Amino acid sequence: MAGKLYDWFDTRLKLKPLGQTLLDEPIPGGASWIYVFGSATLFLFCLQATTGMFLALYYVPSPDAAYDTVQFIQQEVQFGWFVRGLHHWGASAVMVAIGLHLLQVYLYGAYKRPREVMWMVGIGLLLLMLTFGFTGYLLPWDQNAYWATQVGTNMVASVPFVGDILVRLLRGGESLGALTLSRFFALHTLFLPSLIVGGILLHLFILRRVGPAGPWNEEEARQRSETFYPRQVYMDAVVMLVLFLVLAVLAGTIEFPLADRADPADHTFTPVPEWYFLFFYQLLKYMSGPLEPLATWGLPILVILGLLLLPFLDRNKERRPRSRPVAVFALTMFLVTIFTLLGISIRDLHALPKVDPSLARGKVLFAQHHCLACHSLHGEGGKVGPDLSYVGDRRTDRDWHIRHLRDPASVSPGSIMPKFPLSDREVNDLASFLLSLKGAAADPTKGALDTEATEYAAVPSVGVAWSCRVCLWAEERKELL
């Protein structure tokens, strides 16, 4: 059937010669596992494009909605966690694949004549991918996204002379807000994809014009070659399958939770960039004073220019690494520097006082369920339920909290707090958060003992159920915000 259909099209569109051109491309020296990184990168890019399109089905790029829509995707849409997980881990995987691809091309001297243009287009693709990472990071509009982008855009502001204008153009205004989000969304999903697809096609077109470089030993390359299909295609396919399975397992097992909703007023939040920007983040910590703009701008521009012009800086025709000591030394130094910075940065991040993940999840749940509609924390929130500012001092028994959250009236007779539909884990997380609300002793204005307002205030007017008032209150608040 498929064969007949193919023949039908072939007699009209003359597909066979096209198939031959695509599949019988000779690979000097034969197929090899070392050549899979380019295909792996392309595969991962396609995976990002596909999962990205599907994420856009439910994502809304507005500060009011972005966070809720991402949460909706993650928690309510069937397989939403999987699609988002693939997109998240795929973004990291594509960076690793690009890194390995770059490394292979560099070691094999494949950037040398006649492949200079292919190399330069490749560097352009690398920069586009980094921009994808930067713009995509803001979209969930959580604390990490907001503050990391705040720092990222502020770096642009430090460019001499034109920094102010540049940062305004990037943010779409004076400060990071609604226009930044819609801008980054449009860049991430419309502008960058168009550019990168053009770049990828150009990269592949040049590959077909100049052919793959093959092994670094030219003699070996001349002796034999092998068609692209079937062995190289088979190797590429196996690598793609392994990558897909690894990403699927990562998406399914390692949770990638949202931080709290972005809060421009909360300056206590310390943002962390994606791991592939960490080395740079660490480097900037060492640079201060007049050195700072140099490190922020001078160094990256120098490195990018160096990479772009590499084929012209290194005109030595020799491709064997053994005969290119300078190139290999430069690479080693570069890698040692990058990985040292990355290592220090990761170590420092681990040394930061860690928030118990259960507590952090509980905090998010507390906000999600609009607990402040009835309860208050340090003067903020409703007056219907007890003040929870120091509930951890008053009620130290985790079991009590768990039973109370499952069925408030069971441990607190007469309580009008509804039974929220919470899973066991959610109950536990909320209990962790409530237990952490301590510190009355340290607060001179309040003592643990004089906040005995543990009972619910009288329920005002009947008719409209209080639980609905919670929703209304939350809606009003959202509008006010």
Add this chain to the structure above:
Amino acid sequence: MTGHDAQPDDALVTSTPVGTRRRFFAWVTKIAMGVIGVGLAVPLISYAVAPALKRRESSWNEIGPIDQLPAGEPEQLEFVNSVKDGWRTASVKKVVWAIKQPAGSVVVFSPICPHLGCGFRWDSDDKKFKCPCHGSVYDVTGKVLDGPAPRPLDVLPSKVEQGRLWVTYKQYKSGLDRPVEL
């Protein structure tokens, strides 16, 4: 993959696997592509389709205590109905008619006339529900007494827990002789 076996022009220097070796590579390639294809298609399609096919969830809304309801006399009650609209929850004000029965239970009517969807009202002098649009008249049990209404008033699911009335708000198609949920 077309699986063609044509040798390229420079066959002297360019080799290509043939026979079972070639079939093995082609087979593995197809399996790998198939696994990725299915592994992506199944979650992606259900991701795109599931929310579209999901029925709107109707939940219990707490209306208030029933001890203030007069027995046998319909009372219009207002409440806020939270409707899930994708990622957002919209709060819509709704009204229902509640009639406390002598035995203590409560019957709740949808406020929409089953004829063509107008809002009817209670005529306390006449002790009848009357729809101003087309003149349908119902008695206190919802039975049609007069006018074009094709069916009795729609009864909404309700329950009384600890003296408080709970209602699930639903809408029914108008003009049919039996209630069909929208």
